[in-house]
Amino acid sequence: MDSLLEFTGATKRFEDFAVRDVSFSVPPGYIVGLVGPNGAGKSTLMRLALGLIKADGGSVRVFGTDPAAAGRAGAEARARVGFVHDSPRVYDYLSVERVAGIVAPFYPSWDSALFSRLVADFGVPPKAKVRSLSRGTKMKFALALALSHRADLLLLDEPTGGLDPVFRDRLLDRLSDVIGDGRASVLFSTQLVTDLERIADFIVIIREGRVMFSGPKDDILDHWAVVRGGPELAAELAAASRRGVVTTRQGVEALLEDIEEARRLFGGKALVEKATLEDAFLLCREPARREK
Amino acid sequence: MLKLLRKDLILSGRVIGWTYAFWSLLWLGGPAMSGSGSMPFGVWGGGVSVACAFLPIVMILREDKFRAGALGCSLPVKRDSIVVSRYLGGWIVALVAVAVAILAMLTLSLFGVRPLLPPTPMLPVTVVTVVGIALATMMPVAIRYGSAGVMGLLVALQILGVVVLMASALFDVRLVQGIESAVRAIVRGGTQLRGAIGPVAFAAVLVAAVLGLNYASFSLSSLLYRRREF
Numbered sequence: 001m002d003s004l005l006e007f008t009g010a011t012k013r014f015e016d017f018a019v020r021d022v023s024f025s026v027p028p029g030y031i032v033g034l035v036g037p038n039g040a041g042k043s044t045l046m047r048l049a050l051g052l053i054k055a056d057g058g059s060v061r062v063f064g065t066d067p068a069a070a071g072r073a074g075a076e077a078r079a080r081v082g083f084v085h086d087s088p089r090v091y092d093y094l095s096v097e098r099v100a101g102i103v104a105p106f107y108p109s110w111d112s113a114l115f116s117r118l119v120a121d122f123g124v125p126p127k128a129k130v131r132s133l134s135r136g137t138k139m140k141f142a143l144a145l146a147l148s149h150r151a152d153l154l155l156l157d158e159p160t161g162g163l164d165p166v167f168r169d170r171l172l173d174r175l176s177d178v179i180g181d182g183r184a185s186v187l188f189s190t191q192l193v194t195d196l197e198r199i200a201d202f203i204v205i206i207r208e209g210r211v212m213f214s215g216p217k218d219d220i221l222d223h224w225a226v227v228r229g230g231p232e233l234a235a236e237l238a239a240a241s242r243r244g245v246v247t248t249r250q251g252v253e254a255l256l257e258d259i260e261e262a263r264r265l266f267g268g269k270a271l272v273e274k275a276t277l278e279d280a281f282l283l284c285r286e287p288a289r290r291e292k
Numbered sequence: 293m294l295k296l297l298r299k300d301l302i303l304s305g306r307v308i309g310w311t312y313a314f315w316s317l318l319w320l321g322g323p324a325m326s327g328s329g330s331m332p333f334g335v336w337g338g339g340v341s342v343a344c345a346f347l348p349i350v351m352i353l354r355e356d357k358f359r360a361g362a363l364g365c366s367l368p369v370k371r372d373s374i375v376v377s378r379y380l381g382g383w384i385v386a387l388v389a390v391a392v393a394i395l396a397m398l399t400l401s402l403f404g405v406r407p408l409l410p411p412t413p414m415l416p417v418t419v420v421t422v423v424g425i426a427l428a429t430m431m432p433v434a435i436r437y438g439s440a441g442v443m444g445l446l447v448a449l450q451i452l453g454v455v456v457l458m459a460s461a462l463f464d465v466r467l468v469q470g471i472e473s474a475v476r477a478i479v480r481g482g483t484q485l486r487g488a489i490g491p492v493a494f495a496a497v498l499v500a501a502v503l504g505l506n507y508a509s510f511s512l513s514s515l516l517y518r519r520r521e522f
Contacts, residue, residue, distance in 0.1 A: 050366050052522040070371055070518045079368035089363040091303050091354075102302055105295045106367045 003027050004153045004185045005049055009058030012044055017209060019044050021058065024204050024214035026153065029182035031175060033200030033217075034189040035281055041209040042189035043086050046157040049187070050083055062153065079107060082151030084142040084159045092131035096124055096141055100148075107149035115148035122167070135162035143171065147178070154178065156188035160195055172199045193277045203277065205284045212284040213243070217277070225262035226279040227254045229270030240265055244285030255283045296369060296377035297384075303360065304351040311350055312389055315343050320396055323407035333411035334418045337394060341419045344389035345426030348382030349434050349442060356438035362522035375514045378435060379427070379506065386423045394419075417495040424502030428509035436516035 003025035010022040019041040026032045036042050047053045048060045051067030051074055060067060065077040090099050096119065104110040119126055122140040124133070133141060139162050146154055154175070160168045176199050178184050190196065196203055196217065203220065205213040213220075227237060230251045238245045240262075243255035255275060256262040262272045275283075319340050323331060355361055364374055394415070397408065433441040456467045486494040 047522070052362055052365055054519075054521070072370060075368045075370045075373075077368075078366065081366075083366050085362060085366075089359050089361075089366075091358050091360060093306070094303070098302070102299050103363075103367070105298070106369065 003061075004063060005155075005187060006061045007045070007048070007058070008061075010045075010048060010055045010060050011057035012048060012053060013056050014044075017041070017044075019048075019206075019209040022206075022211050023058075024202075024211060026185045026187050026202075028152075028185055029179055030201040031179055031186045031188070031199050032202040032204060033196035034187060034204045034206060035191065035193060035196055035277075036189075036206035037191065040206045042206060043157055044209075045206070046083075046086075046155055046187075046189060049155050050081065051078065079109075080152040082146035082149060082154045084139070084146050084154075084156045086157040086161070090130055093129060095127055095129055096133075097126040099130060099141075100126075100145060103145055104148075110149045112148075114150070115144055118144035118147055136164060136167070139163060140167065147174070150184075152184050154184065154186040154188070156186065158189050158191070160190055160192060168195070169198075175199055193281050197277055203280070205281060207284070213280065220275055220277060220280045223257060223259055224275035224280060225256045225259035225272050226275045226283065227256060227262050227266050227270050227272050228252070229254075229266065233266070233270055237266075237270075243280075244283045246283050246285070253279075253283055255280065293373060293377055293380070296364075296374060297381050299364070300351055300355075300377060300381050301385075304354050307350060307354050308347050308385065311347060312344075316393065316396070319343065319393055320400065323397070324400060324405050330409070331407070332409040333397075334415050336397070336408050337390065337411070337415050338418050338422045340393045341386070341390050341422035342426055344386045344393070345382075345423045345430070347385050347389055348378070348427065349430050351381070351385070352378065352434040353439040353442060359522075361438075361520075365522055371517050372514050375435060375510065375517050378513070379431065379510050382427050382431065383423070386427065387419070390419050390423065414491070414495065417498055421498055421502050424506055428502075428505045431509055432513045432516055435513045436520055 005026040007022045007024055011020050012018060017039070022041075022045060024032070034042050034045065044053070048055055049062060049067060051062075051069070054068040062077045063080060065073045067074055067077055067081075094102075100115055100119075104112065104115070116126075119141065122137075122144055124137055124141045124144060130138065130141070139159060143156070143159055146156065156175075160171065163171065172195060175186050175188070179186060188195075200217050202215065203213065203217045204211060224243075227233075227241075228251060229237065231247070234245070234247065234252045237252050237254035241254040241256050243257060245252060245254040256265075259272070259274060266272055319336070323336060355364070365371065394411075398411075401408075430442060430445065433445045437444070456471070459465045460468045482494075482498075485497070489497070
């Protein structure tokens with residue numbers, strides 16, 4: 001088993017939305033950032049990975065097992081997973097330590113001392129009722145729960161939502177520590193590209209339920225180019241880009257995968273710059289083809 | 293299993309306590325104030341059993357309200373284990389609640405309040421039968437469809453009752469009489485069986501039938517819960 005989490009052509013249909021043909025993997029010892037706009041399908045992929053919903057097609061494997069499998073294998077896989085849902089799913093009239101007391105017995109590797117340290121470190125009052133916590137503090141509490149059983153795979157659905165910049169920074173550092181020994185991995189979804197720039201090794205860009213890109217972050221930062229030109233270049237850029245072309249009020253912007261080629265083709269007639277992750281996030285429009 | 297039972301009891305302890313306290317006022321206060329002493333203990337126990345069978349359903353609906361099912365299914369437990377704990381926990385909560393109500397009523401009678409005809413040896417069988425039938429009917433709906441499902445079931449049953457009454461009144465269809473005859477036939481059949489095999493064997497058959505019904509209900513619930521998405 002090479003990957004801790006693997007989507008292979010996974011498809012899930014709802015009445016008014018679907019994620020289609022999603023393929024990417026989370027290798028051991030890496031942080032994979034899942035980025036996409038609201039409604040892109042990030043939470044659906046997280047729910048598929050946790051086995052809360054079943055794929056209609058393709059497969060989802062967590063530690064080599066279908067997480068939605070009814071038997072013992074699915075449960076054993078989940079024992080190695082730490083999770084943060086997009087919104088807290090707990091009884092909010094209970095106190096922080098009470099909720100932890102409910103969750104802890106399910107994990108043989110639960111570390112009470114670590115949990116106490118984390119809630120103290122995150123500034124979460126252990127005696128406070130969950131309902132009295134701010135959204136950001138609830139998220140910190142959920143993170144403390146997820147980190148306290150030393151999971152091999154962390155599935156974090158928009159964990160930085162509602163967090164102040166200072167704590168977000170500390171959280172990202174902590175996630176880097178989690179994968180420090182090369183054993184654990186993190187899949188975390190976000191709408192904030194700056195989070196990914198800090199810590200992600202791999203990027204998955206998802207839009208309207210389809211993966212637009214999945215691969216190493218450095219592929220984008222080292223090789224990709226964004227070309228900005230006048231409207232007269234629209235056809236030429238559309239022919240050259242297999243990633244995405246967007247027409248703006250100022251002209252046309254296109255993503256190209258090879259900055260050298262972009263300079264050769266458009267150097268004299270358009271502005272060619274190294275692409276940032278934000279460029280990739282905003283401009284990537286074409287579904288990914290066979291990236292790893 | 294114990295971890296799941298403990299989780300459910302902690303999460304729902306407060307709401308069960310409040311619901312039970314409120315109902316206690318009705319089922320202890322009502323008979324105590326009537327003073328007629330004409331209601332058999334078994335009939336009263338049956339009514340209390342129906343009410344107490346709703347307590348585990350309240351637990352499940354409470355979980356639905358807080359969308360905490362996703363938490364339970366994200367934990368390292370099998371979905372079948374969650375369903376087992378629901379049935380086991382449901383039986384425990386309902387039977388303990390009925391037992392406490394009966395003990396309270398007996399205690400009241402020790403202090404001179406005698407609103408009910410005395411209990412018979414069939415009382416435990418009545419309680420198990422009523423709790424078992426109520427749980428077996430409601431559990432699959434609550435487990436698969438949550439609060440919307442239970443409300444839908446209860447409303448549908450009420451509408452069915454109204455339709456039956458209206459149909460009987462408007463079209464001279466003898467539906468109500470038909471239902472009454474069916475119930476009488478079941479009671480008569482039970483009485484004849486009891487007379488034929490004796491009360492102990494009859495109680496055993498009844499309890500076995502209720503347990504069988506619950507096993508079928510559990511199997512259906514497991515099947516449905518495996519397909520539930522959060």
